Amino acid sequence: MRTPILEVEDLTLHFGSIAAAERVTVLVYPGERVGIVGPNGAGKTTFLNLITGYLRPERGAVRFWGQEVVGLQPHQVTALGVGRSFQIPQLFLTLTVRENVLVALAIRERRGWTSFWKPLHEASRVQVADEVLLQFGLLGQADRPAGELPEGGRKLLDVAMAFALRPRLLLMDEPTSGVSAQEKFRVMDTLVAALQEAGVTSLFVEHDMEVVRRYATRVLVLHNGRILADGVPGEVLDDPEIRLAVTGRR
Amino acid sequence: MTHRTRAVAWAALGLLALAGTLLPRWLVFLLALALAKGLAVLSVAVLMGAGLVSFGQGLFFAAAAYAAGFAMRGWALREALLLLPLGAGVAVVLGAVVGLLVARYRDIFFAMLTLALSMVLYGVLIKAYAVTGGSDGIRIPAPTVLGLQLSGDDARLLVYYLALASTAACAWAVSRYGASGFGYLAQAVRDNEVRVAYLGASPNRTVYATYLLSAALCGLGGVLTALNVGHVDPGLSYWTTSGELVFVAVLGGTGSVLGPLAGAVVYELIRSYAFKYAPYAWQMMLGAAMLLIILFIPGGLWSPVQRLWRRQAA
16 A cells, blocks of 8 residues: 555644635545645635644644654654745845845755755755756846746745755645746746646646646645545546536536 | 955054054054954854854853853953863854754844843843842952963053964954855855755755854854953843944945945044044944945945955956
């Protein structure tokens, strides 16, 4: 039997009377690309926040490779091998694009506080950073401040930083939101190619059904904090009831 | 550190070394004070690099100065090269305890908490008269450096060169820190804490470590100030002392190592001349100078130089 990389069991959290997560139970297996869809307020981002320790559930368990992570802080969950990117890119805007990735690499390579005293721009580290930037098509902009990147570039850098940590599991919150219609497939092609090459399992929250259909191997539908459907994108997204719940249209 | 910064730093070091023999004694004394205070200002700049403004660095400034004072009087320890690490050590130990609390706060909460803690020390120094001498403080004898004991003006000159060497060493260390992974991590915390956590590093622990570094720097500045002045008093921990350090950091600019040090020298010069020529309006003149800097060079005195270099490099 395959071992799940992520086990979520009976996860529950309420904000007042609103159910942000209601007995959510999911198993994610290595190599899967799980698209998470649902209407606004369905609890998609909350789900990511619960997995990564940003929010603490009222009840339930989250296990990464069998290890319980509820109660850990985001930096501790991340250090276990769970990367995350954000709907609104979270960058170090005063640092250059390359330095953003270098900081991620420096944290990943950490062996006690002493290693932090070495220069950030060590030749070997810069080489690795440039490889990551090349993979994400950002090498040409490496010396620009991250704050000067266009939205599509910011999205890619946001994921590139999480990717530079060499996570086993990558959680992405709306990787194509704010990216133009022409750019979104290029962004997703780049992301998926990088994930496949590195063998990273991923969960991504997405509003764009076309993107989910094209890139997810499995889709989870959330509605009012509950899992409404879980299956192959073609089948799930063709169900008129599900479509109505997610998009408001049959 | 760029080649230019290094060149300027070496030139400044050379000039300051010459200044000790060429300038009148009162000016050398002023420079020694400025260098000692420069270290404390540098400690403020290091915290600002992590996005934190402390209005309580007087805590470390005073604690280290008093530690040196007690060691000199209680243990007859006169060797400056032992007093400096002792003071820095006391500041770091104090920072390690206090930091457990303050490293969890940011912005105005961090500023006010640090201010409150330095005022607690002020209160203790004032009230514990039997130990601290109350508001009179403690007189401190001239130190020895590597066993060398001088008196009068020569002793002051010795302390000046001690301050110069210490400041130069610390400036070098802080510039190394700025280019290190640790220095960038502190900047990253300033820019975006959430992201730092999601890269696997603890923002609070980063702030804590930065706080300890700043405590050590400020402690060294405190000991040097005490050795210079020959006297410590509770005023070192008063909030206006801490505020002055922030003032000078903003005056000089916090984007580099040389900015805070240059700011400290300029500040001491403006202050003493303003005090000499306008004894009733010197604070107003300092205020006016600050206003002009905020309006016309918001990055601090050193920022136009940095901008010029960057433009030439590009």
